[in-house]
Amino acid sequence: MMFWHRMSGRRNMATRRIIASTSFRIVTLFASLFILGGMVMTVMSGLYSQSTMRQQIRREVENEGHETFADAGVADVRHLMPVVQGLIAHEPGFHYLLQDPAQAIVAGNMLHLRPVPGERWLAWSHRLPQEANRDIVYGIGYLLDDGGYYFVGMDASPLTHLQHALWTTILWEIAGFGLIGMAGGLFLSSLILKWIETISRTARSIMHGDMSRRIPLRGTDDELDHLSESLNAMLDRNEFLIASLKQVSNDIAHDMRRPLARLRQNLERAIGTSAPSDTMHEQVASAIGDLDAALEIFSSLLKLAQLESGAWNNEMEPLDPARLLESVLEPYRSVMEDHGQDLATDIMPACPAITGHPVLLRQAFSNLIENAIRHTPRHTTITARVRASGTGIHIEIADNGPGIPAGAMLRVFDRFVRLDTSRTHDGNGLGLSMVKAIVRLHAGTIVLSDNSPGLKCVIHLPTGHR
Numbered sequence: 360m361m362f363w364h365r366m367s368g369r370r371n372m373a374t375r376r377i378i379a380s381t382s383f384r385i386v387t388l389f390a391s392l393f394i395l396g397g398m399v400m401t402v403m404s405g406l407y408s409q410s411t412m413r414q415q416i417r418r419e420v421e422n423e424g425h426e427t428f429a430d431a432g433v434a435d436v437r438h439l440m441p442v443v444q445g446l447i448a449h450e451p452g453f454h455y456l457l458q459d460p461a462q463a464i465v466a467g468n469m470l471h472l473r474p475v476p477g478e479r480w481l482a483w484s485h486r487l488p489q490e491a492n493r494d495i496v497y498g499i500g501y502l503l504d505d506g507g508y509y510f511v512g513m514d515a516s517p518l519t520h521l522q523h524a525l526w527t528t529i530l531w532e533i534a535g536f537g538l539i540g541m542a543g544g545l546f547l548s549s550l551i552l553k554w555i556e557t558i559s560r561t562a563r564s565i566m567h568g569d570m571s572r573r574i575p576l577r578g579t580d581d582e583l584d585h586l587s588e589s590l591n592a593m594l595d596r597n598e599f600l601i602a603s604l605k606q607v608s609n610d611i612a613h614d615m616r617r618p619l620a621r622l623r624q625n626l627e628r629a630i631g632t633s634a635p636s637d638t639m640h641e642q643v644a645s646a647i648g649d650l651d652a653a654l655e656i657f658s659s660l661l662k663l664a665q666l667e668s669g670a671w672n673n674e675m676e677p678l679d680p681a682r683l684l685e686s687v688l689e690p691y692r693s694v695m696e697d698h699g700q701d702l703a704t705d706i707m708p709a710c711p712a713i714t715g716h717p718v719l720l721r722q723a724f725s726n727l728i729e730n731a732i733r734h735t736p737r738h739t740t741i742t743a744r745v746r747a748s749g750t751g752i753h754i755e756i757a758d759n760g761p762g763i764p765a766g767a768m769l770r771v772f773d774r775f776v777r778l779d780t781s782r783t784h785d786g787n788g789l790g791l792s793m794v795k796a797i798v799r800l801h802a803g804t805i806v807l808s809d810n811s812p813g814l815k816c817v818i819h820l821p822t823g824h825r
Contacts, residue, residue: 401525401528401529401532402525402529405521405524405525405528405529406525408521408525409518409521409522409525412517412518412521413518416497416513416515416517416518417478417497419513420453420497420498420499420511420512420513421499423446423450423453423511423513424499424501424509424511427439427442427443427446427509427511428501430442433504434501434503434504434509435503435504435505435507436457436458436459436460436465436503436505436507437505439457439466439503439507439509440457440465440466443455443457443465443466443467443509444466447466447467447468452513452514453511453512453513454467454468454469454496454498454510454511454512454513454514455467455468455469455509455510455511455512456468456469456470456471456472456508456509456510456511457507457508457509458471458472458474458507458508458509459506459507460505460506460507462474462508465507467510469481469496469510469512472500472508472510474500474502474508475500476500476501476502477499477500478497478498478499479497479498479499479500479510479512480495480496480497480515481495481496481497481498481512482495482496494514494515494516494519495515495516495519496512496513496514496515497512497513497515497518498510498511498512498513499511499512550583551583554577554583554587557574557575558574558587558590561573561574565594570594570598570602571598572594573591573594573595574587574590574591574594575587576588623647626643626646626647627647629643630643630644630647674716675714675715675716676714676715676716676717677712677713677714678712678713678714678715678717678720679710679712680710680713680715680720680745680752680754680820681706681707681708681710681745681752682710683717683720683721683724684706684724684743684745684754685704685706686721687721687724687725687728688702688704688724688728688743691728691729691732694732695732695741698732698737699737699738700732700735700737700738700739700740700741701738701739701740701741702740702741702742702743703740703741703742703743704742704743704744705742705743705744705745705746706743706744706745707745707746707747710745710747710752711747711752711822712822713751713752713801713820713821713822714801715801715820716797716800716801719797719800720797720801722793722797723793723794723797723798723818724754724756726790726791726793726794727756727794727816728741728743728756729790730790730791731756731758731760731814734760734761735758735760735761735813736760736761739758739759739760739813740758740759741756741757741758742755742756742757742758743755743756744757748819750819750821750822751803751819751820751821751822752819752820752822753817753818753819754817754818754820755815755816755817755818756815756816757810757813757814757815757816758810758813758814759810759812759813760812760813760814761812761813762809762810762812762813762814763807763814765809768807768808769807771791771807772791772792772794772795772805773792774789774792776791798818798820801820801821802820802821803818803819803820803821804818804819805817805818805819806819
């Protein structure tokens with residue numbers, strides 16, 4: 360019964376999410392259509408008003424022309440002249456022009472026009488008096504029976520004002536909607552960028568070893584929250600799988616140490632009962648050596664697992680990496696002399712302090728120096744440098760030996776990787792893996808490069824790491 364209640368609750372929650380998401384899309388669609396429809400309606404209404412006013416002006420001008428001809432009776436200059444003169448005195452809203460066949464002005468309140476019949480739009484400069492206003496004139500021209508020309512028109516300023524108001528409204532709407540769109544775009548982009556930055560911070564924390572970090576939900580139950588929930592579910596699954604793999608390797612390494620240790624003790628007791636010259640003595644001694652190598656591998660695996668889980672994060676303390684490296688180098692000077700190798704140092708006298716684990720860093724430096732001693736021939740110079748950079752400290756261990764192939768410089772950090780040239784030396788292939796894990800625990804980086812000739816290993820440790 361409880362199962363069905365849970366399933367019903369999940370279905371209801373999923374239904375609410377679908378409804379919320381669909382409602383958001385519908386609201387967005389209708390808002391866009393409303394804005395677009397408002398602009399279209401404004402343009403259509405303005406164009407319709409212009410067309411209506413244009414037709415009204417045309418009808419009034421046509422009616423005025425017909426009435427003029429009706430009053431004159433004959434469409435010639437002689438009969439139209441007294442009619443036009445009377446209209447000029449009694450119809451101030453219209454503009455008239457009567458020209459004889461020679462295009463001389465006979466009557467009217469306009470300047471000379473070319474005798475063009477039909478509808479005409481005239482600039483304000485054709486009006487009299489010119490300084491009265493600067494509105495355009497709409498009119499109709501007529502060719503008279505005696506070769507004269509008659510034009511009647513009226514002030515078209517209402518139409519031009521309407522056009523100006525329409526374009527002003529359209530431009531303001533475009534500017535207003537553009538500003539609203541830009542503000543909305545900036546708001547949405549800032550919202551998305553803030554969410555992306557939250558994901559980036561979470562990812563960086565996970566990369567630094569905090570596998571428990573998750574993307575916080577905003578509580579809006581929108582698509583971003585749904586994606587965050589999916590990513591968190593994926594991170595939960597990955598954390599579980601990684602923890603399971605680590606636990607298996609840790610259990611194997613931990614549980615195998617006991618029987619191997621007991622086996623070593625039994626072999627030591629067995630070797631104690633045989634003569635040093637006995638063949639069995641040699642075989643048991645060889646088996647003890649193999650067991651010691653296996654125990655060392657299991658110890659290294661356990662230590663690697665602890666490093667990757669951040670077990671030493673609470674044991675960090677301020678230290679001087681230059682002085683720490685000098686203390687590590689001191690015991691190896693005699694070893695290098697025995698191998699016919701030289702040691703060169705370039706360590707800055709006043710090195711900025713870092714926050715680190717002295718035992719782990721000492722082991723990392725020792726592993727690198729031992730690798731340089733073990734894998735380089737006689738007369739090789741091994742160089743140790745410490746210098747400050749803008750964001751931390753660079754520790755460099757280099758040699759002028761044979762080096763390693765460029766394609767293997769990343770692969771040597773993997774577990775149990777041993778190059779063909781190093782298989783003649785003792786080792787389990789975990790030394791550089793341990794160094795890389797220690798450097799990552801200190802939020803640093805380690806890079807191998809060609810020293811031309813030889814190999815160069817550069818470790819960068821940040822000074823601001825806590």
